[in-house]
Amino acid sequence: MIMIAPQDEPAPGNIKVTRWDWINLALQTLISGGIESVRVLPLGQKLGVSRSSFYWYFESRQDLLDQLLAHWRNTNTKAIVERAQRPAESIIMGVMNVFECWADERLFDPRLDFAIREWARRSDDVRRAIDQADNDRLGAIRDMYRRHGYDEEDAFIRARVLYYMQIGYYVLDLKEPVEARVGHLAAYLRSFTGQEPSDADVAHFMRFIAAR
Template identity: 90%
Template sequence: MIAPQDEPAPGNIKVTRWDWINLALQTLISDGVESVRVLSLGQKLGVSRSSFYWYFQSRQDLLDQLLAHWHETNTKAIVERARRPATSIIMGVLNVFECWADERLFDPRLDFAVREWARRSDDVRRAIDQADDDRLSAIRDMYRRHGYDEEDAFIRARVLYYMQIGYYVLDLKEPVEARVSHLAAYLRSFTGQEPDEADVAHFMRFMAAR
């Protein structure tokens, strides 16, 4: 993905490439991909269509940038944290948990919006399938590095990942504090090991620093 330009288009002093992308992302999340239209976005931004074509070749170009942004945030965050060096599988799982705990790393509303978009686009469906494979593979490999055999690593990765995605799809409204109160039990479930107080304290410090 090309980084959004900082400089606005001539004649549109307050509108940058990122303004277009950001509004399009908000619209995708709130109203779906069919509402991501050049005219309506321009009206909301208070600029003409010429501003849009300064930054993008077409509406499809904008949609491609939205999909690239989703990949560079949601998928990249999970893969990067699953690949981080960790002293134990518990710490490895806690690294991945950071994505679920901080929406600046993984935006569940955006993920859900892209999954809805995939119902209307075969290309986006393929992108979703590839992202799920990449995320699962990274988590599976994390388990393998910590001594789990191939099948156990595969199944544990699926349980961890699908549970969380299902949590978002069901739109459960459990407060973060309530989930964190079960942290040790979640870690036992996902690893088969007993976390110690230092493990839990480490994650709580991350939560407090958000």
């Protein structure tokens, strides 16, 4: 039997519905209702299209679920790893690069991360994906510290403290305004690096916040 690969172009007769429309709605549904709510028929009804539109883009529901995981890896995990790997003239600047992910949800979506972690409670495959993502994120942050002269154990523990503290913020659903948290920026930087940030360091990150 000849298999026709799902298409990226809009399906005939459903010009206004794209592959991304399906993925975006599925992501919203995953976040708001959990993985069991991500079903083809209800999604199609919300989009106002038939099941044939879905199968134009995806081979199966599992194919869609795989795309959700891929999107999560290519956004949340990629953002942390990329910023931890950026060249930085100091560890303080390196940590602030990572802080960009916490300050801008366009880079790191905490609701999506939490939804994936909830999904992992029901799927061993997703649990493995979560474990791999955490290892990749922690490894990139650890390597950032190592590049700036921290020994292996110190880099490993500092990476854990930085990363797990932020994930804890999301898990506890703390409602601290960004402005209030940024007010403690210098103290956070001292805690995560053991170094004293300059006024110029703080001003650099404040410019990032203002430009969001």
